[in-house]
Amino acid sequence: MPVLVVTAVPAERDAVAVACAPAGIDVLAAGAGPAAAAARTAVALERRSAGGRPYGLVVSAGIGGGFAPLAPVGSVAVASEIVAADLGAETPAGPEPFASVSELGFGTTVHLPPEGLSRAVAEAAGAALGPVLTVSTATGTAERAALLAHRHPGALAEAMEGFGVAEAAEACGGVPVLEVRAVSNAVGPRDRAAWRFAEALDALTAAFGRIVPVLDGWRDLDRRQD
Numbered sequence: 001m002p003v004l005v006v007t008a009v010p011a012e013r014d015a016v017a018v019a020c021a022p023a024g025i026d027v028l029a030a031g032a033g034p035a036a037a038a039a040r041t042a043v044a045l046e047r048r049s050a051g052g053r054p055y056g057l058v059v060s061a062g063i064g065g066g067f068a069p070l071a072p073v074g075s076v077a078v079a080s081e082i083v084a085a086d087l088g089a090e091t092p093a094g095p096e097p098f099a100s101v102s103e104l105g106f107g108t109t110v111h112l113p114p115e116g117l118s119r120a121v122a123e124a125a126g127a128a129l130g131p132v133l134t135v136s137t138a139t140g141t142a143e144r145a146a147l148l149a150h151r152h153p154g155a156l157a158e159a160m161e162g163f164g165v166a167e168a169a170e171a172c173g174g175v176p177v178l179e180v181r182a183v184s185n186a187v188g189p190r191d192r193a194a195w196r197f198a199e200a201l202d203a204l205t206a207a208f209g210r211i212v213p214v215l216d217g218w219r220d221l222d223r224r225q226d
């Protein structure tokens, strides 16, 4: 069963490819943000299907912001839920109450990875398992971090592509999806100089070194177990 890993930028792709390329797992840098991720993931899935050997699993991966204290810098988060955290509508009163598109009645804001596989991947990687948020605007204030943590109890991390990858996987025949994030910075007041890119990319490489054997095993399992 062919597997596709989708990252935002080439540095993330290269960090993941160290472990994935020897196992024959394809890695694509699809660009930053949910729209680029969705568009390029859909093209990759459809091209592969047209070739007669479709992808059986797609993984959104890269660095991300971590919610304190659950996901410190250098740790790894695996998504139990992939949540579109800012897809909806504010009211004239401000950011709260926020109505998600599912509450508005025209779409979904959550994709669920296969439960058994995401648990096995988190255990193998020594990662936390919990909701991972997708945002179109990276959080830059303590207020917004608190708001997101309040709206999404237990959220581990935020990044900008997971929900887009998951939407593409759903649209292309319901391909199962995972999300794996290595934490480069805390979600909160923006301080790009404090982001620990190298530490997070090293953590991503190490995590995929442990995750790839799990994916290899899953290729041989009956996916209905999940």
Ligand SMILES: O=C(O)c1cccc(C(=O)CC[C@H]2O[C@@H](n3cnc4c(=O)[nH]cnc43)[C@H](O)[C@@H]2O)c1
Pocket (backbone or CB within 6 Å): 008, 009, 011, 012, 031, 032, 033, 062, 063, 064, 065, 066, 135, 137, 138, 139, 158, 159, 160, 161, 184, 185, 186, 187, 197
């Ligand atoms: O400049 C570099 O060396 C470098 C190396 C690896 C990755 C980058 C990126 O800029 C990746 C952007 C990507 O990271 C995710 N991300 C990371 N932290 C956050 C956050 O706090 N909130 C939202 N997203 C975050 C996101 O998925 C971006 O697309 C640079």
